[in-house]
Amino acid sequence: MTEAPASTHGGWDALVIHPEDDVAVVLRDVRCGESLRVRRAGSLVGVAARQDIPLGHKVALRLLRKGDAVRKYGECIGVTTVDIEPGSHVHVHNMTSRRARTAP
Numbered sequence: 001m002t003e004a005p006a007s008t009h010g011g012w013d014a015l016v017i018h019p020e021d022d023v024a025v026v027l028r029d030v031r032c033g034e035s036l037r038v039r040r041a042g043s044l045v046g047v048a049a050r051q052d053i054p055l056g057h058k059v060a061l062r063l064l065r066k067g068d069a070v071r072k073y074g075e076c077i078g079v080t081t082v083d084i085e086p087g088s089h090v091h092v093h094n095m096t097s098r099r100a101r102t103a104p
């Protein structure tokens with residue numbers, strides 16, 4: 001595992017928007033294997049990136065099982081389609097979005 005480059009965002013690399021979120025938003029492009037400093041409710045927690053993650057995308061903070069709701073903004077934004085390990089990139093390749101659903 002390599003050490004993450006110095007962040008320009010107050011010493012953290014990713015931000016949890018709501019305390020109940022399962023994911024954090026990365027504030028820069030992240031390389032697989034980097035140790036990330038995640039700001040959550042005023043403290044820093046660590047997670048190791050399991051894949052490259054582009055700026056603005058989500059990183060899992062806990063194990064999410066297939067079929068689990070994914071919370072961001074304190075709300076369910078989608079459902080996992082596979083198990084997602086902590087540190088994994090969370091996006092359309094491993095979750096279905098609630099925003100993309102159409103009303104019946």
